[in-house]
Amino acid sequence: MRLDRFLSETTSLTRSLAKRALKNGEVTLNDEPIKQAATHIDTDSDVVVFNGARLALVGLRYIMLHKPADVECTARRGLYPRVIDLIDLPKAERLQPVGRLDVDTTGLLLLTDDGQWSHRVTSPRHRCAKVYIAELDEPMDEEAAELAIQQVADGIMLDGEETPTQPATLRFLSPKQAELTITEGRYHQVKRMFVALGNHVNALHRRSIGDVVLTDELAPGEWRELTPEEIASF
Ligand code: URA
Numbered sequence: 001m002r003l004d005r006f007l008s009e010t011t012s013l014t015r016s017l018a019k020r021a022l023k024n025g026e027v028t029l030n031d032e033p034i035k036q037a038a039t040h041i042d043t044d045s046d047v048v049v050f051n052g053a054r055l056a057l058v059g060l061r062y063i064m065l066h067k068p069a070d071v072e073c074t075a076r077r078g079l080y081p082r083v084i085d086l087i088d089l090p091k092a093e094r095l096q097p098v099g100r101l102d103v104d105t106t107g108l109l110l111l112t113d114d115g116q117w118s119h120r121v122t123s124p125r126h127r128c129a130k131v132y133i134a135e136l137d138e139p140m141d142e143e144a145a146e147l148a149i150q151q152v153a154d155g156i157m158l159d160g161e162e163t164p165t166q167p168a169t170l171r172f173l174s175p176k177q178a179e180l181t182i183t184e185g186r187y188h189q190v191k192r193m194f195v196a197l198g199n200h201v202n203a204l205h206r207r208s209i210g211d212v213v214l215t216d217e218l219a220p221g222e223w224r225e226l227t228p229e230e231i232a233s234f
Contacts, residue, residue: 001040001043002040002041003018003022003027003034003041003048004037004038007027010048012090012091027049028049043057061112062114062225063111063225063226064108065108065222065223066218067083067106067108071083071221086223087223096112098209102188104203104204105204105205106206108209108214109206111223117231117234124184127166127183128209128210129182129209129210130182130206131180132182132190132207133179134180134194136194136199136200138198138200140176141175152165153167153169153170156193157196158186159192159195161186165182165193166184168180178194179207211230212233
């Protein structure tokens with residue numbers, strides 16, 4: 001790999017700042033000062049030091065974030081802060097959210113730079129279960145709840161769509177709080193499912209994706225790396 005590219009991949013320097021750091025003599029290669037940006041290095045065996053630290057390429061990264069409300073899952077800067085602004089890692093902008101949560105939805109969000117893994121988690125073919133807690137506008141009595149549970153289990157037609165939702169599981173935790181487990185990720189799916197059931201979601205929180213569960217260890221806005229077991233579970 002070219003030295004200037006290696007510097008920009010392993011630090012927060014842009015390619016042109018990496019070239020400048022090289023010109024300024026701030027980088028050594030195998031203990032010798034090096035100024036040529038086009039030098040090819042072996043990223044496994046060559047020792048590149050910048051600012052007193054040996055640089056190394058990071059592998060693929062897998063993160064879980066407790067997404068707070070009013071933070072967006074987009075890459076563009078817009079009205080709200082972006083989820084990647086909460087991840088204080090070099091090159092965080094290379095991480096992509098694995099599926100999206102609405103700006104007002106809270107809870108578990110996975111991020112990675114591994115496109116194949118992301119596809120495994122989100123592809124409807126893999127039927128990965130996602131569990132949401134919905135705070136509802138209207139209380140549902142026992143009879144309405146039983147009907148809704150059956151409709152969700154059978155699959156319901158969402159406004160503007162041609163195929164019903166995949167069978168899903170609905171459980172009422174109280175008359176105005178429901179746990180919905182779905183295996184797809186259609187646009188605003190949970191909110192639209194409750195609209196189809198004649199209700200409205202006032203607040204939505206994602207508790208888990210597959211075997212990865214958001215627990216109290218992460219406060220809103222906090223993140224951690226997934227464990228090897230969690231990564232391998234998809
Ligand atoms: N379903 C929704 O309606 N919103 C989300 O953010 C996630 C699932």
